[in-house]
Amino acid sequence: MSVPADAAGPPRPEGRDPGLQPERTRLAWRRTTLSCAVVAVLALRQALMAAGGSLGAVAGVAVVALLWLAFLCVAHRRVRELATAQPAALPAGAALAATACTVGLAVFAVALIR
Template sequence: MRAVPGPGPDEGRDAGLQPERTRLAWRRTTLACSVAALLALRQALRGSGAPLEVGGAAVIVLVWLAFLGVAHRRIRELEARRPPVLAPRVALGAVLCVVALAAFAATVIT
């Protein structure tokens, strides 16, 4: 009995949809990160203007800018016909930015 060849890894799959969904997910994550950064920044700057509060606000802005850089780079990469796989270092950078921003936001709110 002979096996019928099935579709190859790229056949039968619309490769254009997955990068689009991934690009939209990066944009949603960037929006959520921006909102969290703005709320934490607002809370940090609402205080007395002590150096610790201003320093915390500066760290929040720097982490947010780092995440924007990572996200923008990945969104640009996804425009290619065959987008490259996300490098582990870039993924780790994005995760660290999100975790750091969440930690700073939680610290500022409490």
């Protein structure tokens, strides 16, 4: 039995009121950015303490700083977008960048612990 194209989902009114969902999402992005900043600061501290100012520590600090700045840029753009009346969906590139930054910080953390 096939489903007609009209019955694929509930009708969406044109003047849809999104309620507080964009606000909650914006706050979640802010919390995530704060968490990422804390992780970056702790990673920087650990890298400097573990290597004692060696070339590896400087490279690690640079990598962590770049990952944090990239995540900050993605999050700031998304927070600004969510402040509009009709926020667009998160682009795939931005989602991939945020994921890559998060995974990069996690990989760096594992490398520091070992």
